[in-house]
Every structure is written in C-alpha cells, then in structure tokens.
Amino acid sequence: MAAVEDIVTEAPAVEAVPKRAMTLGTGTSLVMLGLLLVVPLFVKNFIIFQMTMLLIYGVAVLALNILTGGSGQFSLGQSAFYAVGAYTSAILMEQFNVNYALTLPIAGVICFGFGFLFGQPALRLSGVYLALATFALATAMPQLLKLGYFEKWTGGVQGLVVTKPDAPFGLPISQDMWIYYFTLVITIAIYIFSVNLLRSRSGRAFMAIRDNEIAAAAMGVDVALYKTLAFGVSAGITGIAGGLGAITVQFVAPDSYTITLAISLFLGMVVGGVGWLPGSIVGSAFIIFVPNIAEGISKGLSGAVFGVLLFLVIFLVPHGARQVAIVGQQLIGRFRKN
Amino acid sequence: MPVTTRRLAIASAAFVVFAASSGSALAQKKYDTGATDTEIKIGNIMPYSGPASAYGVIGKTEAAYFKKINDAGGINGRKINFISYDDGYSPPKTVEQARKLVESDEVLFIFNSLGTPPNSAIHKYMNAKKVPQLFVATGATKWNDPKDFPWTMGWQPNYQSESRIYAKYLLKEKPDAKIAVLYQNDDYGKDYLKGLKEGLGAKAASMIIAEESYETTEPSIDNHIVKLKSTGADVFVDITTPKFAAQAIKKIAEVEWKPLHILNNVAASVGSVIKPAGYENSQGIISAAYLKDVTDPQWDNDPGMKEFLDFLAKDFPEGNKLDNSVIVGYGVAQTMIQVLKQCDDDLTRANVMKQAANLKDFRTEVLLPGVTINTSPTDFAPISQLQLQRFKGERWELFGDVISGDVGG
Numbered sequence: 001m002a003a004v005e006d007i008v009t010e011a012p013a014v015e016a017v018p019k020r021a022m023t024l025g026t027g028t029s030l031v032m033l034g035l036l037l038v039v040p041l042f043v044k045n046f047i048i049f050q051m052t053m054l055l056i057y058g059v060a061v062l063a064l065n066i067l068t069g070g071s072g073q074f075s076l077g078q079s080a081f082y083a084v085g086a087y088t089s090a091i092l093m094e095q096f097n098v099n100y101a102l103t104l105p106i107a108g109v110i111c112f113g114f115g116f117l118f119g120q121p122a123l124r125l126s127g128v129y130l131a132l133a134t135f136a137l138a139t140a141m142p143q144l145l146k147l148g149y150f151e152k153w154t155g156g157v158q159g160l161v162v163t164k165p166d167a168p169f170g171l172p173i174s175q176d177m178w179i180y181y182f183t184l185v186i187t188i189a190i191y192i193f194s195v196n197l198l199r200s201r202s203g204r205a206f207m208a209i210r211d212n213e214i215a216a217a218a219m220g221v222d223v224a225l226y227k228t229l230a231f232g233v234s235a236g237i238t239g240i241a242g243g244l245g246a247i248t249v250q251f252v253a254p255d256s257y258t259i260t261l262a263i264s265l266f267l268g269m270v271v272g273g274v275g276w277l278p279g280s281i282v283g284s285a286f287i288i289f290v291p292n293i294a295e296g297i298s299k300g301l302s303g304a305v306f307g308v309l310l311f312l313v314i315f316l317v318p319h320g321a322r323q324v325a326i327v328g329q330q331l332i333g334r335f336r337k338n
Numbered sequence: 339m340p341v342t343t344r345r346l347a348i349a350s351a352a353f354v355v356f357a358a359s360s361g362s363a364l365a366q367k368k369y370d371t372g373a374t375d376t377e378i379k380i381g382n383i384m385p386y387s388g389p390a391s392a393y394g395v396i397g398k399t400e401a402a403y404f405k406k407i408n409d410a411g412g413i414n415g416r417k418i419n420f421i422s423y424d425d426g427y428s429p430p431k432t433v434e435q436a437r438k439l440v441e442s443d444e445v446l447f448i449f450n451s452l453g454t455p456p457n458s459a460i461h462k463y464m465n466a467k468k469v470p471q472l473f474v475a476t477g478a479t480k481w482n483d484p485k486d487f488p489w490t491m492g493w494q495p496n497y498q499s500e501s502r503i504y505a506k507y508l509l510k511e512k513p514d515a516k517i518a519v520l521y522q523n524d525d526y527g528k529d530y531l532k533g534l535k536e537g538l539g540a541k542a543a544s545m546i547i548a549e550e551s552y553e554t555t556e557p558s559i560d561n562h563i564v565k566l567k568s569t570g571a572d573v574f575v576d577i578t579t580p581k582f583a584a585q586a587i588k589k590i591a592e593v594e595w596k597p598l599h600i601l602n603n604v605a606a607s608v609g610s611v612i613k614p615a616g617y618e619n620s621q622g623i624i625s626a627a628y629l630k631d632v633t634d635p636q637w638d639n640d641p642g643m644k645e646f647l648d649f650l651a652k653d654f655p656e657g658n659k660l661d662n663s664v665i666v667g668y669g670v671a672q673t674m675i676q677v678l679k680q681c682d683d684d685l686t687r688a689n690v691m692k693q694a695a696n697l698k699d700f701r702t703e704v705l706l707p708g709v710t711i712n713t714s715p716t717d718f719a720p721i722s723q724l725q726l727q728r729f730k731g732e733r734w735e736l737f738g739d740v741i742s743g744d745v746g747g
Contacts, residue, residue: 046441053434143555146524157524159429159455161462249430251459256429260388295386295424302424303387 024278024325032278036184045176049248050288052180055187056244058284061268062194062277063237069275070198071230072210074127077118077134078265080141081111081235083257085242087145090160090252091153100165100247104186107243108236115235119228138262142254159253162246183244190237194277197233206230271313273322282321286313366683372446373685378678379419380404381439383451388426393452395657396475397422399667400450400674402654413678416685421445427452429459436460440469447472447690450493450670454478454525457490465489470691472677473670473720477604479529482719484695489687491694491718493670495603495628497526498533499722499743501577503626504600505537506741507726508545508573512598516547518571520562520586522578523551530577530602533743547571552582560589567595576601580610587615587623599623603724608633608733609660617732626724626741627734628709629669632659634733642703665704672702673711673720708740 024032036055040048064078088110089103098106118137125133144150146157154160167178197203205226208216217223246252264287272283294305317323372379384397404418412418421443423435432451439445447470451457454476464471465487473493474481477500481492508515519534521527531549535542548569550562559582566574567590574597576586583605590599599622605611606625630637637643646668650657657664678685680693697720700711711720723742727734 044441046437049437050434053430143553157455159458161458245430249433249459250462251429251433253429253455253458255427255455256459258428260426260428299386299422299424 029278033188040177040180045174048174048176048180052176052183052248053245054281054284054288055180055183056241056248057265057268057287058281059187059190059244060238060241060265061272061283061287062190062280063234063241064265064269065272065275065277065280066194066198066206066237067230067234068269069277070203070210071206071227073122073227073230074131075134075231075234076131076259076262076266077137078234078238079257079259079262080134080137081115081238082242082245082261082265083141083145083252083254084114085111085239086246086252086257087154087160087242088239089243090162090246093162093247094160095153101182104240104243108240111239111242112232112236114239116228116232118235119231122231123224123227135259135262138259142258145254145257155253157254159251159256162250162252164250165247179248183248186240186244190240191277194237198277202226202229267310271310271320273320273325276320276322276325278325279321368684368686368689370446370686370688371444373416376416377419378413378416378685379421379443379445380674381436381443381445381448382420382422383425383432383435383439383448383456384422385427385452385456386424388428390427390453393475393663394424395661395663396450396452396667396670399654399657399664400671402657403649403668403671406649406653407675413675414682418678425456427456429455432456432459433463436463440464440467445469446685447687449473449674450475450667452476457481461487461490468687470687470694472690472694473673475666475670477529478525479533482717484716484718489691491691491713491720493673493720494666495721495724495743496719497529497602498536499719500603500626500724501530501533501575502537502743503724503726503741504575504624505534505539507624507738508600509538509541512573513541515545515573515598516569516571517545517573517575518548518550518566518569518597519546519575520550520552520559520566520578522582523553526604527551527577534575552578554579559585563589563595564593567593571597573598573600576605578602578605580605580607583611584615587611587619591616591619601625603627606727606734607662612729620729623729625727625729625734627727627736628706628721628724629662629665630704630706631734632665640703646704669702669704672704673697673700676700706736706740 040051060078060082064075067073067075085107088107089100092098092103092106093100122130122133145154164175165179166175167173171178198206205216205221208219208221209223209226213223268280268283268287270283271286272279272281290309291302291306294309295302297305367375382397382400384394385391386394386397401420401422404420407413408417421439423439425432425435436448439448448464449472451460451471452475457471457474457476460471468489471490473491476492477494477497479496479498481490482496508517519531521531535546538545548566548571550566552559552562559578563586574590576583576599578586583601601623603626606627608631612620630640630643632643646665647659649668650659650664676697677690677694680696681689695713695715695718697711697713706725708725709721709723713720723740725736725740726738727736
C-alpha cells in the first residue's frame with residue numbers, strides 16, 4: 001500500500017493551476033456572456049437546442065473540473081450522477097407533478113448526498129484506483145435503472161417522456177428559447193458559485209489536497225471531509241445538469257446514461273483544460289460538435305476520424321483550451337506593445 | 339400589396355371550396371418542406387456506431403436502394419435525397435439528430451429510424467411537429483397507436499402479433515399444454531409475453547406454469563433451462579435473442595428435455611442460431627416468419643428473391659446476403675417507394691401519412707407468399723401476418739396457412 005501511495009503521490013497527475021488562472025478576465029467574460037445572450041435571438045430553434053445542450057454538458061464538465069482540477073480526484077462515474085439527477089427531475093415532474101424549476105434543487109441535493117456517500121468509501125482509493133471504482137458506478141447505473149423494483153417510477157427500459165415547459169407569464173418566445181435562457185441563468189449561477197468556491201477556504205483546501213495530501217493534512221486540512229465534500233459538490237452540480245438535460249431532451253432512458261457519457265465528460269474536461277473552469281464550455285463544444293464533424297467526413301469511419309481529431313488535439317495542445325487561451329493572450333499582448 | 343393578398347386569399351378560398359367539392363381527383367402539385375419538383379428529402383437515424391452498430395447495415399441498404407431508384411429516374415421525376423445520421427443508439431443523440439433533420443435539413447419526414455429507446459425519445463417531438471415518423475425499425479407494439487400518435491408508424495410484425503400466433507397454434511394443437519416461458523427482461527421480452535398471455539386469453543393462467551426471465555448481462559442461461567425442465571412443462575416458449583437462443587437449444591438437448599420448442603422470430607436465423615446450436619438439436623423447433631429466407635433452397639428460382647440478389651450484386655455488393663438486416667432494409671425501402679408513388683404530386687406531410695395508412699395488399703417480393711402489407715387510418719401495423727415454420731433437416735419448412743396476429747383476426 002505504501003509503495004502504491006508513493007507512486008501516486010510522487011507524480012501528481014493533475015498539474016497545479018494557480019488560483020487566478022482559473023477564470024477569464026472580466027472583459028472576456030463579458031464578451032462571452034453577451035454572445036450567449038444575443039446569439040439565440042438570431043438562430044433557428046435547432047441551434048438554440050444545441051446551444052442549450054452545450055451549456056448543460058458544460059455544467060457537467062465544470063462539475064468534473066471541480067473534482068479533478070480542484071481536488072485532484074478522478075471520476076469516470078459522472079454519468080451515474082447525471083442519470084440520478086435526470087431521473088429525479090423526470091420522476092418528480094411526470095409522476096408527482098412538481099414544477100420543473102423546483103425539481104432542479106431537489107435533484108442537486110439528492111445527488112450531493114449520493115456523491116458525498118460515495119465519497120466515503122472512495123476515500124481509501126486514489127488515482128487510477130478511484131477512477132476504476134467510479135467506473136464501476138457508471139457501468140452499474142443503467143442496469144439499476146432497469147430494475148423491476150423501480151419500474152413503477154422509472155418506466156424501466158422504456159424510459160420516461162417528459163413534458164416540455166412553456167415560457168411563463170405568456171412571454172412570446174418559443175419553448176426552446178425559454179429553456180435556453182433558463183439554463184443560461186442556472187449555468188451562470190453555477191459558474192459564479194464554482195469560481196467563488198475554488199477561491200474560498202474550501203477551494204484552497206481542495207487544491208492543497210490536490211498538490212500534496214500529506215502537507216495539507218499537516219497544515220490542519222481535514223482531508224477526509226474535503227475530499228468527500230468535493231465529491232458531493234461535483235455530484236450535486238452534475239445532478240442539476242442531468243435534470244436540465246432531462247427537461248431539454250424531454251426523455252430519460254437507461255440507455256442515455258451509459259459509460260460513454262462519463263467518458264465524454266472526462267474527455268471534455270481534458271480538452272477544455274483540467275482545472276480551467278471556462279474551458280468546460282470548450283470541452284462541452286468538443287464532445288457535442290466534433291462527433292458530428294467526424295460523421296460528416298466519413299460515415300463508416302466516424303469513430304476513427306473522431307479518434308484522429310482527438311489525438312491531434314491532445315498532441316498539439318496537451319493542456320487543452322487553456323493553452324490556446326494563454327497563447328492567444330500572449331499574442332494580443334505582443335500586438336498591443338507593437 | 340393588400341389587393342394582391344386579398345386576391346390571393348379569395349383565390350385560395352375558392353380553391354379550397356373547389357377542392358372540397360371535387361374530392362382529390364385533381365392532381366395538383368402540393369408540397370411541404372422537404373419536397374420540390376425535383377427532390378424528396380428523407381431523413382433517417384441509425385446506430386452506425388455503438389452497441390447496436392450491427393443494425394447500421396439497414397441504413398446502408400436503404401441508401402443503396404434509393405440510389406438505384408434515383409439512377410433509374412427517381413419517383414415521378416423526383417430524386418430521393420436520403421440523409422442518414424448516426425445516433426450511436428443513444429436517445430439524447432437521437433433527439434439532436436431528429437431535430438437537425440427536421441429543423442435544419444428540413445426533410446419531408448423521417449423514415450425507419452432504429453431502436454425502441456431512440457424512437458421513444460423522439461415519439462412526442464415528431465407528433466408535436468406533425469412530421470411523419472414512418473416505418474420505425476422496432477417491433478414494439480406501441481407504434482400502432484393512430485389515435486394518440488397519428489404521425490408514427492411501424493413496419494415489421496410487432497412482437498405481440500407474433501406471440502399471439504403461437505398462442506393460437508397452441509390453443510388449437512395442444513389445448514392442454516403446460517407452458518414454460520423464458521424471456522429477456524426488457525421491453526422486447528415483456529412485449530412478447532404480453533402478446534402470448536393475451537392470445538391464450540382466459541386459459542393463460544392455467545396453461546403457463548412457469549415464467550423465467552434473464553438479463554442480457556448473464557453469461558449463460560443454462561440454470562434457467564434446468565429450472566424450467568424441473569417444472570414438468572411440455573411446451574417451451576423461447577423469447578430470447580440469438581446468442582441465448584443457441585445456448586437454450588444446446589442445453590435442452592443436453593438435459594434431455596423434450597418439450598415442443600417454440601422459438602421467436604428474432605432468433606430464427608439458421609446461420610447465427612441453429613447452426614451453432616447443432617442441426618441435430620434443433621429438429622422440430624417451431625417458429626414464425628414473414629420474410630423469405632435466402633438460405634432456403636425453395637426460393638432458388640423465385641423471381642422476388644432473384645431481384646433481391648440482383649440488387650445485392652449490382653447496387654450493394656458489400657451487403658451480406660445472409661444478414662437478415664439487409665433483406666429487412668430492402669423490403670422496408672420498397673414499401674417506402676410504394677407510399678411515395680401513391681402520393682403522386684401531393685407531397686405534403688399529411689398526404690404522406692395518409693398514403694402510408696392506405697396500403698392495400700401491397701407486397702414486396704421478399705415477403706413470404708400470402709403475406710401482404712395492409713394499413714388503414716385505424717391500423718398502423720403494416721405487417722401483421724406470419725407463417726409458422728418447423729425446422730427439419732437443415733432448414734425451415736413452412737406449414738399451415740399465413741396467420742394474422744391482429745386482435746380478432
């Protein structure tokens with residue numbers, strides 16, 4: 001055990017990210033926000049739907065980013081939390097007629113609890129072993145959802161169809177646009193919460209654990225508490241994303257939340273830049289649009305094309321979007337000097 | 339400007355009255371999004387990647403068939419633009435692709451999208467948008483619901499129709515049967531079981547003496563077979579997918595259980611089930627079919643089968659004739675062409691749906707003789723007839739008449 005721990009702690013898999021480098025500058029943030037606010041007014045409903053999915057997967061990737069980039073723990077089980085969130089929302093809306101907006105905090109709380117509890121046994125594991133344990137969670141989830149005992153609520157393999165909410169107060173906008181802005185508000189709230197969390201005392205504790213667990217413990221950080229807390233927060237946010245996903249897609253089924261989803265989210269985090277929160281949206285764009293591009297290039301070999309594209313990204317910019325952003329910033333800086 | 343609008347309004351009002359009074363005898367060119375004088379846009383969603391990618395060949399067969407039609411001049415001068423996307427059998431992706439097809443590519447309708455969960459995911463959307471979701475590639479019974487979902491229609495015989503046919507056979511031939519059922523624990527298995535019970539009617543409770551279900555994750559179903567044998571049943575209804583069906587046939591021979599073995603059509607393939615399980619173990623198994631079997635020598639000189647093999651040789655050389663999906667894709671594409679021919683110059687979504695629900699004794703020649711495709715505004719189940727077959731020697735032998743699985747049919 002000691003030897004194993006040595007290996008894991010010797011070379012931290014996650015590179016330390018300074019606190020300030022976790023966010024974008026104010027100017028860039030405002031431009032991004034402006035774009036997200038204005039673009040939907042000029043595009044088709046289908047594009048709005050895709051943008052909504054972009055935000056939702058962005059939130060899920062962000063949640064994983066807090067866990068991995070923040071506290072240095074791996075998870076290949078995010079799809080399980082996403083599924084629990086989605087099913088919570090869907091069941092509350094369809095079986096108990098709860099308002100869709102109210103289902104989200106409930107989904108968040110349930111997933112927080114679920115993640116926190118899962119974090120307890122996970123404490124004994126680190127690095128690749130933790131990744132495997134969470135992997136088990138992700139593979140088990142679709143089958144648990146099919147179990148006969150829960151079928152009354154989950155609808156079994158058939159899944160549940162969710163009614164799409166209309167815009168409130170008789171606002172003259174389409175359902176898609178309403179859900180988009182609804183999602184956008186929640187996304188921004190979660191983003192601000194996450195940034196503040198990582199800048200707070202808890203965030204510092206997360207990062208201290210990530211950088212050196214023994215040193216963190218020596219400085220008085222309650223390692224067990226903060227590790228499980230990171231799991232809980234990450235699961236809670238993923239659950240909210242799952243709930244939003246259920247409302248947007250209007251359908252939940254066990255086949256929607258397989259291990260592929262967990263790996264996609266993991267991929268999104270790496271492509272966006274581990275530990276760089278704004279990268280989450282870039283990673284989300286990658287996992288939504290690149291498969292479509294790959295399919296456009298070759299239908300029969302879409303998987304292979306996707307693999308090549310992914311390989312190129314990892315090879316050329318191993319730190320993902322963060323690296324691109326830094327290079328861009330330097331270029332702009334040089335341009336200004338001239 | 340207002341004058342023209344008013345004129346237009348009067349003209350169209352007059353036309354409506356005229357059309358209403360003269361019926362639909364007048365062939366006026368009418369189009370919805372996705373159809374023009376030169377083109378018909380058809381959308382399709384297939385699992386080209388992911389766990390069900392073996393079925394992706396259906397989409398490829400259809401693309402090849404539509405290309406053949408286009409090369410021969412198209413339908414009434416219009417070429418088919420077949421846009422097929424990959425959803426990896428993941429329902430959220432299906433929703434994205436369906437919306438892309440309907441809202442971005444602007445197809446006239448979506449045709450033969452595959453799988454029960456993916457189609458369930460877009461069921462409501464398609465009906466809300468009033469875009470036909472035609473001939474979906476799944477055997478679930480819920481697609482035949484014209485009252486609540488007037489824009490969705492299946493194609494293949496649904497699972498309940500098939501198991502009703504077995505029930506009919508059992509009631510007639512073995513009314514005192516003691517039935518043991520093994521089914522896959524998902525929508526497909528439960529659908530079959532439901533049909534069987536409904537088909538047996540009041541006698542279901544007394545005739546079915548054992549029900550066992552298995553999960554697709556189980557490595558072997560041997561223990562279920564042993565358990566079912568111990569109940570003393572003399573009929574075994576086998577609702578399993580190919581891999582498990584082969585295991586069941588083998589195990590039954592091994593434990594020397596000799597029930598009347600009824601095997602569902604899903605697993606009736608000679609190549610992937612019977613042959614691996616052993617011909618000697620499979621004698622006397624009963625199943626039902628609606629398509630001609632390529633390996634069956636009795637179709638060697640059959641014109642319909644020749645046409646299919648010609649298509650494979652000329653237009654789709656990469657297709658494997660032993661793959662059941664290829665023949666299904668071919669048959670469903672032919673049905674689609676028939677609907678489009680019936681639509682003539684009225685290519686509105688409503689008319690496509692109307693014509694799809696107006697197929698009378700249509701046959702694609704890969705169907706068994708006597709099986710016909712019939713639909714009506716209240717019957718959205720195109721194929722509901724099958725014929726029983728018994729395994730003898732190294733092939734299936736059809737017997738009895740073509741039976742309809744419709745309620746009361």
